[in-house]
Amino acid sequence: MTMIEGHGGELALAALRAYGVTEMFTLSGGHVFPLYDAAHKAGFPIYDVRHEQSAVFAAEAVAKLRRTPGLAVLTAGPGVTNGVSGLTSAFFNGSPVLVLGGRAPSFRWGSGSLQEIDHVPIVAPVTKHAATVASAPEIPAAIGAALSAALTPHRGPAFLDLPLEVVFSVASAEISPASVPRGEADADEVSRAVALLAGAEKPVIIAGSDVWAGDAVDALRAAAEALDVPVFTNGMGRGALPPGHRLAFSKARRAALKGADVVAVIGTPLDFRLGFGDFGAATVVHVVDAPSQRATHVTPAASPAGDLRAILTAFADHAGARTPHDDWVRGLRETEDAAGAKHAAEMTAESDPIKPGRVYGELRKVLEPDAITIGDGGDFVSYAGRYLEPARPGTWLDPGPYGCLGTGMGYAMGARVSYPDRQICVLMGDGAAGFSLMDAESLVRQNLPVVIVVGNNGIWGLEKHPMRAMYGYDVAADLQPELRYDDIVRALGGAGETVAKAGDLGPALERAFAAGVPYLVNVLTDPADAYPRSSNLA
Structure with missing residues (x-):
């Protein structure tokens, strides 16, 4: 002391x-x-x-x-x-x-x-x-x-x-010096969980933000490789297995959950993003970092709670029988590749107005592997989750399950302060821009350059399209079309431009990342384009 x-x-x-x-x-x-x-x-x-x-x-x-x-x-x-x-x-x-x-x-x-x-x-x-x-x-x-x-x-x-x-x-x-206790999982519960995964014929792992927060990324990869289990990720778990890894998947999740006999959800809640843990006939394993995070609306067959790195290391060290999964992994890879080909076509599509997929296709060309990508919005950011694949863990920030808009400029400030030499890119819907764009001035004044890409379709897309489907009309879902959000950032001391043609996206993004100041690329996107949402929010 x-x-x-x-x-x-x-x-x-x-x-x-x-x-x-x-x-x-x-x-x-x-x-x-x-x-x-x-x-x-x-x-x-x-x-x-x-x-x-x-x-x-x-x-x-x-x-x-x-x-x-x-x-x-x-x-x-x-x-x-x-x-x-x-x-x-x-x-x-x-x-x-x-x-x-x-x-x-x-x-x-x-x-x-x-x-x-x-x-x-x-x-x-x-x-x-x-x-x-x-x-x-x-x-x-x-x-x-x-x-x-x-x-x-x-x-x-x-x-x-x-x-x-x-x-x-x-x-x-x-x-006093820092003191942070760490919880130890029940060894029997860990053994039950790993035995279920190792003995499954068609297992799946879904890993979330707590794997990153608990410094368990390497242990997750070791466990997946040792047990030969396909891995899907969400939140800050994205990138835990790099794109191109034999067991890394993102586009075949529906097929995987439909066919799986054991689903191990690690470091993320069984909430609306995962169908509330209803995986049909599959056995559910829920691995959490504390007993308070165990699901109460489902009854997992096993639910180890404690230090995720220690639990996943125990998974990797499992000495019991292991069922081979080559055919299961190969089948999911075929589904993944087919979906990837469809996404590739969407990311190169020529259209007027611009489709969100094209925005992300152009972004993929300029984002560096360690870029910090921040999502702040509804439909536009949903497309980011669909098309962008973080190359490294701990590089993806979104509002999370609370779904609060307005995180963008604050997240950008924290990211730039944390990583002065990396690309920082905020993906923002035009609705979300109304919550925090004034803080572009804070970034300018304190010399914190970031790139802000606004998907500007002039509507609250997450509400307008569902409301029209439900009622045949919509109210309180329109914004002023084609607003110049780039002019706002320019007036606050930054820079920016509006893009209305798909062919102009690439050069605009290159200028943005080279600018050295907060730079907003205001992309006029198609208001008729609705994200193909399938999850039940409640």
Whole structure:
């Protein structure tokens, strides 16, 4: 332990650094000035935004990409409530984000101080840990407890309130080293799970974001290869097996789930994205990083809960009998290749207006293998999941199962701060652009170049097409057609252009990635084109 003396901001910063926090995202507010003072004097980077939700989303991007805590500092009252959507997304995504909130002074509580509201009951349902710090000497221990909770699987956000008189006070306190417990899975449950996979004739693995978060990507690959099981991925699990790997699949999932006799879902919930775990006659194995993540609406035949890397290593080391799967893998590969040929045709199609598939066909030509790709939208981003295949794990960011739009600019900031030398590409629907595009100014001002590709079809496609199918009409689903979102970014100090012809896409994207400033490519896409959605959302 280390004893230090300072005001509340200095005590907080020392505790944050012990857990590997390296920057803060914020929107300026007087309630949290001591945190800024501590950071400024220590050379600790501060990145500020135009809306608090972007600060939390930026912190979440850091947490997702680097697998270390992300920090957002929000002023009292509306500063905190503006960040609730970001907290909720982090909660659903299992992202270790810490939000430090300013708070009206306790000694005047009830007198009507500026922005006086009790935040904790508001954020408690969407955090793993939420508390108010009572005194300055308690700040380091409170931050340690919050970050330990955030980092303990199943990971998630934490919140601490710092009342005005607490954070401005000077005190002495001990700074303890980071402590994060890891859970151990029941060995018998692990044995049951791997025996089911090894003995299946037509097994399938579906791996999700927690495989990345738990640093279990290499163990997943070793397990899949040892047991010879086809792998499909979602979320940040995408790219865990590189495209071209014999066991990596993305386009044959329907055929795989229809024919499988054992489905092992690893590190992702059995939610609407996976048909709520209804895989027909297949036996279900659900491998999770904590008992709290076990499905309650289905009864898996086995459900190991604990350190995913250790569980998957045990899968790879299985010494029992193993059924060969060559014919099963070969059949799925034929289905995969047929779908791939269809997608290739869609990604090169000449059409007027432009189809989303062509946008992604051109993007595939310019994206580098380690590019960070960010999805913020409905139909347009659904197509990104269909056509883009991350070459490496930990390079794909989307809003996750909560489905909150507006993540784009915050995620872009967190990604650029995390990886100064990589391509950062935000894929944004024109509806999603309305939530956060003003934060392009934050990127410009702080010299954080990113490429923003807007699929501009002038509608809320995720709502318009289904509503017309249900009712024969639609309401509240239209946007102004052909808006110049590139002009907005240009007015904010960046650059951009509008593309209306498919043949102009490639050169526009090359200019965007070479620009060295936030650059928006505004692509006018076909409003009649509807994503072929088959999943039941509820």
